[in-house]
């Protein structure tokens with residue numbers, strides 16, 4: 001139910017790759033980028049290709065390093081943030097007289113960076129889990145075994161569930177009830193496909209087949225590294241692909257998953273059990289120590305019917321191969337170098353096009369943030385997020401919300417009844433800035449200085465218990481699902497919140513020393529984007545309380561759909577740099593948020609300028625007007641280059657348009673842009689039909 005600002009692939013890239021320099025453990029924090037007017041190539045025509053006009057110099061100055069799948073303004077800030085996190089972790093690892101939090105994060109980091117010990121141990125830390133899988137005698141034992149593995153590997157990130165939950169076979173997590181969002185319930189979701197989307201298993205074009213061939217080889221190599229013979233591992237890899245392909249055929253596709261109605265399948269325990277009689281859910285829940293729930297959300301019922309068939313049809317040996325592979329897949333990044341290399345070869349090189357593995361300090365800093373984000377984030381916030389910044393950002397959020405209220409009032413296609421409901425929803429929205437009000441208590445979690453795999457598993461179990469503790473309770477609207485150093489933001493329709501981690505409230509997004517036109521063009525458009533998500537084709541289906549409830553008159557809904565279709569058609573386009581075609585039905589929500597978000601950010605800027613006795617056409621700096629500066633700042637934060645492999649994966653697996661289109665398609669829909677740069681009909685930056693929802 002979440003819609004976010006940056007793509008899955010961007011996060012994937014950050015977590016597996018590194019900066020240009022062959023940085024040692026003590027490499028300095030890189031320089032932070034700021035809005036730079038000299039980046040504009042004035043020799044180019046802004047009305048021909050605004051992305052080139054604002055980004056071509058940046059792209060030349062920022063070649064993709066060998067260990068990156070792309071270079072982006074987001075990515076550079078993420079690297080700055082993670083280097084800042086590293087400094088606090090290193091300090092915590094070596095300091096005398098440490099606080100309990102420093103002891104925990106410091107020992108985690110020390111264990112993770114102790115490459116010599118990790119390499120000496122090889123597969124040993126994972127051997128008990130592999131032995132347990134090898135002892136599977138009968139498929140009736142699957143519930144306990146899967147529950148054990150679900151507590152061993154890191155729980156999936158709940159922000160990134162577009163295709164599936166990132167877990168073994170299926171996922172169990174907590175989610176607000178669709179019909180009564182004030183209560184959090186247990187949700188069962190599809191999972192267990194190692195590649196990042198069901199199309200990777202089902203499409204038959206040459207590129208898809210080539211990737212599948214490499215995937216099977218990767219599975220075989222990892223199994224072989226774990227101790228299987230060459231012959232056995234190659235047979236097992238074929239069984240794994242067959243099993244995961246069957247899961248993909250039963251899985252709900254990514255477009256259907258975008259409609260919350262398709263996921264709202266509430267079931268009693270008996271109904272859940274009836275979906276998959278071969279799998280004893282009672283024993284699974286008991287082994288997971290999951291609280292009992294009066295009802296279960298089954299997000300993809302057909303998937304569980306498919307799992308049932310697979311349990312019946314696949315021999316126990318195939319199940320052992322699948323579970324062994326999946327366990328290795330999730331744990332390989334924490335094992336010795338051959339496991340790390342092999343995993344990187346498929347997920348970093350084949351799927352994202354990157355060439356080199358990032359330095360260990362970066363991988364360990366990301367890992368510490370993933371496992372102990374609440375603890376790691378405290379030091380980051382204390383050092384890099386002054387309290388007054390929270391206030392200033394909040395002022396911008398309020399100005400942008402006021403702009404959306406005006407936009408709703410001006411929407412000639414909406415009736416008064418729908419407008420009233422829309423205003424009510426916006427008024428009930430909670431705006432969260434920077435970091436949580438209450439920090440998570442990690443005191444029951446044991447972290448050891450010499451046990452990386454144990455630390456990962458204990459942190460995973462801790463997180464699983466933490467999530468389960470929410471089931472059956474009132475929904476906590478103050479909870480966060482992103483850590484403070486994250487360069488991202490999200491809207492959650494079920495809690496009716498927008499959330500901006502401290503990590504994105506840094507230059508070039510928010511810059512305390514920059515003029516309003518720059519901040520509204522950069523972070524303002526981000527804030528606008530998240531605000532509009534509550535009113536995009538998904539968000540509009542939720543009401544002020546976060547319930548899935550239709551508050552639109554039929555006529556207004558039809559008007560909305562018509563406007564939405566304009567956006568969908570516009571973004572259904574060939575993406576030459578990725579070698580694939582974008583599906584506008586997949587990206588509609590993000591594209592609507594981009595298009596509407598910049599409108600309300602601009603409207604808020606105009607109001608701010610008016611109160612200072614200026615207009616959008618007032619001269620700003622360097623020969624540009626305020627309005628021009630706003631568009632330049634907007635475009636500059638989207639400057640990027642992606643390798644074709646990463647671009648292809650991004651277009652196929654998640655809803656965000658590539659950055660070039662987040663600039664050119666959006667601005668091509670805006671008469672305000674035409675006015676700013678004197679563009680006229682017939683030029684590429686002026687669309688013949690200028691789509692507009694918000």
Ligand SMILES: [Zn+2]
Pocket residue numbers: 003004005006529533590593
């Ligand atoms: Zn978004």
